[in-house]
Amino acid sequence: MLKETEKEFLKGYDQSKYERPSVTADSVTLTVRRGERRSFRYDPENKLRLLLIRRKNHPYKGCWALPGGFLEPGESIEECVLRELYEETGAKPSALFPLGMYSKPGRDPRGWIISEAFVTVIRGDTEVRGGDDAEDARWFDVSFFKDGNGRRKFRLEDGETVITPDEGESDSLAFDHARIISDALSMIAERVRHGGHIYEFLPDKFTFAELQASYEALTGETEQSSNFRRKMSAQVEPTGQFTSGSGHRPAELYRRKDKETDI
Amino acid sequence: MLKETEKEFLKGYDQSKYERPSVTADSVTLTVRRGERRSFRYDPENKLRLLLIRRKNHPYKGCWALPGGFLEPGESIEECVLRELYEETGAKPSALFPLGMYSKPGRDPRGWIISEAFVTVIRGDTEVRGGDDAEDARWFDVSFFKDGNGRRKFRLEDGETVITPDEGESDSLAFDHARIISDALSMIAERVRHGGHIYEFLPDKFTFAELQASYEALTGETEQSSNFRRKMSAQVEPTGQFTSGSGHRPAELYRRKDKETDI
């Protein structure tokens, strides 16, 4: 209950007297996508991919950037990031993880603009299209390598374009988006490793090979399939259905087991 | 390098054409503090405490709230939260963890005001004072209990005042701060359990009993001291110094071992 004096205070309160920043929400949008089969005999590779847009407008016009845009009155920051992602690329995520705020002065040449970043996850293959502020939208393959100092870096490739942040300025990313992506990839690897967040990347039914391939694409770790199977077996349950036409022994399809309710 | 056309664009860009929110940073400030000794024979209890201020101004004038305030031009959100915490309470944290953005429409009666929340950690006993926008600043004991549905809730007590969010409106917290605190306590428990972030709460030298008491105050878990000692022994190293005057066998002081550099 607001007191009378508080009502009066609010009546006299004028937000426009104070300087305010513009606020944006940016989305590091990830998926694990099957590649091509090399022959009837080999399974397709599963690769981590990141969704970028090419900016239609200044600043950084023509550069690749994270989908995102300005927070509007009456919406939450989560609604904002989902709206902007849909407007610019047509994508609808299956999960949303908060990453944090990027507010370093000077990060946007237009002025005082701060951004809240999220990781969004898209299940399986999704067609994307450029829309709104985006001239184009494309999935980039994400790969990791170590730089001279042994630090883990990432590289983005889509056939035409190769983006390697911090190495020259050509084909680089807009704003501080390289840093945001780097933080996002670390965060999501941690969530997959220890938080059990892997099923957001998978369809309802999946084989153990798909589960493991996605896990490895996201964490960069490799494990023996027998040990991986044992480690994950408590989290999934068999469906009784099997793959076929794979050029080798069929694999059973599993689904995620409902989480236990902890009293 | 900005292109000529981008320079021109920026010259014509006027941020004030768009609606913007006010942005605040709020701090969930935690410490683990020794209590009183019951007698020469007993060790003091270690308790988790949370720093709140009593609001000097509308809205929620006179209510307890998280320290925090408006982001100002030329500062990052991290600088903002540290500045506001110092201005309002005099506290200087030893660690800062990002928690996330709170932006639900209607969360602030003054209008469109969104908040980025952080957990800040204070080492040991620190005197606080109300300052600036704060009429008072006090440490509250944090305790946990289960509600009717078995959900984990928290209670805040400082001798005079007991705050139990969600139970009646009296003595409740300002804005959505009860929710922010709840999220913060979950987050920090997770960090202490799995992220190794416990030493931020401790002085340079500490006994295993202090280490364990802090760990338990933050996670709510209890363990046998022998097992806890074994689990943590790789992370600490003995100093050769011992406590005295404790009414029982002296305990060796340990310090945190330097983290290994992983190649």
Next chain:
DNA sequence: CAAATAGTGTCTCTAAGACAATATCAC
């Protein structure tokens, strides 16, 4: 000495890594 806390050792159980062995399919 009694009470309280510090610290060591041991038994068991479980999870994880290494690796061997068998199963089944498309061609």
Next chain:
DNA sequence: GTGATATTGTCTTAGAGACACTATTTG
């Protein structure tokens, strides 16, 4: 049959929980 992947099982090791036992201090 061959080559690829699926699936099961076994051996070993590391860590966690339970618990018994010894050590040292102050009043």
